[in-house]
Amino acid sequence: MAKGAASVIEDRLRAGLIVAPSAESFGAFEAIAAGHPIPDEGSERGGRRALAVAESLSDGDALLVLLSGGASALMAVPADGLTLDDKRRTTAQLLRAGADIHALNTIRKHLSAIKGGWLAERAAGRVRTYVISDVVGDDVSVIASGPTVPDASTFDDARRLIDRYGGAGAYPAAVIDRLDRGVRGEVPETPKPVYPSIVRSTLRVIGGRREAMAGAAGRATSLGYEVIRIEEPIVGGAREAAASHVRAALERAAGAARPACVVSSGETTVRVVGGGRGGRNQEFALAAAELLASAGGDVALASVGTDGIDGPTDAAGAIADATTLARAHAAGVDARAHLDDNNAYAFFDAIGDLIHTGPTGTNVGDLQVILLA
Numbered sequence: 001m002a003k004g005a006a007s008v009i010e011d012r013l014r015a016g017l018i019v020a021p022s023a024e025s026f027g028a029f030e031a032i033a034a035g036h037p038i039p040d041e042g043s044e045r046g047g048r049r050a051l052a053v054a055e056s057l058s059d060g061d062a063l064l065v066l067l068s069g070g071a072s073a074l075m076a077v078p079a080d081g082l083t084l085d086d087k088r089r090t091t092a093q094l095l096r097a098g099a100d101i102h103a104l105n106t107i108r109k110h111l112s113a114i115k116g117g118w119l120a121e122r123a124a125g126r127v128r129t130y131v132i133s134d135v136v137g138d139d140v141s142v143i144a145s146g147p148t149v150p151d152a153s154t155f156d157d158a159r160r161l162i163d164r165y166g167g168a169g170a171y172p173a174a175v176i177d178r179l180d181r182g183v184r185g186e187v188p189e190t191p192k193p194v195y196p197s198i199v200r201s202t203l204r205v206i207g208g209r210r211e212a213m214a215g216a217a218g219r220a221t222s223l224g225y226e227v228i229r230i231e232e233p234i235v236g237g238a239r240e241a242a243a244s245h246v247r248a249a250l251e252r253a254a255g256a257a258r259p260a261c262v263v264s265s266g267e268t269t270v271r272v273v274g275g276g277r278g279g280r281n282q283e284f285a286l287a288a289a290e291l292l293a294s295a296g297g298d299v300a301l302a303s304v305g306t307d308g309i310d311g312p313t314d315a316a317g318a319i320a321d322a323t324t325l326a327r328a329h330a331a332g333v334d335a336r337a338h339l340d341d342n343n344a345y346a347f348f349d350a351i352g353d354l355i356h357t358g359p360t361g362t363n364v365g366d367l368q369v370i371l372l373a
Contacts, residue, residue, distance in 0.1 A: 001066040019046030039076035047077035054123040061125040069134025069363030071144030077113040086172040097165035098271035105145040110158040115145035117191030120201040127201040133208035134363040136233040151190035155182030209265035209365045225261035234266030238280045242287035262370040276343020279311025285318040286344040298373035307363035316357045318348040
C-alpha cells in the first residue's frame, strides 16, 4: 500500500511511516515492526510515532492513512493511566471469551489514545483514509478500531461488554477503573461526528473479503471448476458455523456440474475452554471433518486466514476432507478430544494437513473453499 501510494504521490510526499509485522523502510518512509494479534512494544512505538506524524501537519497539509486489517494491534497507544500490558491482557481475555471484532474494538477504542477517531483529532490538516477491510460488513468505525473516523460507541457500551465477556474480575483493575470513570463522565468520550477534525476526515474502503472470493473463484474457474459463491458471510462460533456451512454448501452444490468449487468468506470466533493451541480456521476445519466424512464422495474443505496467520500459530489454517477422521484414527489421534481441548493445531499437524503460507501482507478476513469431485 505504501509503495503504491508513493508511486502516485511522488514529490508531494514529505514523510511517511509504515507499521507492520515485518516492516521495511524505503524512500521517505520509516518502518516500525509491530505485534499482531497481540500488541507489543513495537505497536506502542508505531502508534506514538503515527500520532507525532499527525501532529506535525500544518493547516495546508494532508495526512494520508492507509489501513489494513490488523492495525488495531499494530498501532497501540494506551490511554492515560493504562499500560501496554493492561491492553494486552484485556485483548487476550476478550479473544479467549469469544468476543467478535465489534465487541473487541468497542472496548479497545475506549482504552486507547489513537483508536476511535483520536488519530484524526490530533491532525491539524485534512485526513484522507483508504482501507482494506477485514471486518464483515465493512463498518469503517470497526476496521482497525477506526483511528480516523467518528465513534458511535460509548463507555457504557464498552462496560456492558466487559460484563458479557468474563466480568470485571477477569480484567486488569486499571482497565475497569478507566471504563467506570468514563461511564461517570470523568473521562472524555471518543470523537463523535460533530468534531471539527472528523468533519475534515474522509474515508473509502478499497478492498475486502469479496475481492478475495473473486480471486479464488477466478482461479477455480481457470482450473475447470464449476464455481458456486456463497455471498452471506460465515460468522459466529467456528464449530457451529462449520457445521451449518458444510450443510448449506453441499446443498447448494447438489445440482452443480463436477468438479465443483464452493467459495465463501467471513470471520468466526472461538470460545477457548481447553488448554490446546489453534485458531478459528483450524477449529472450523476440525469441526467440519465429521460432516465431510459422512458426505460421501470426494470432498475437501480449506479454511484460511487471508493474512497467513491463524490465531497464535504459524499456520494460516487447515484442510479437512472425507478421509480426515479415518487417517487421524489410524494415527492414534482423537478428533473429538482435540476439538474439546481447542487443540486443532496439534491435530492437523499430526496428519500433515496444516496450511502454511507465511504472512501475506494483507488481511481481508477468512476464506473457505470446498472442492467436490
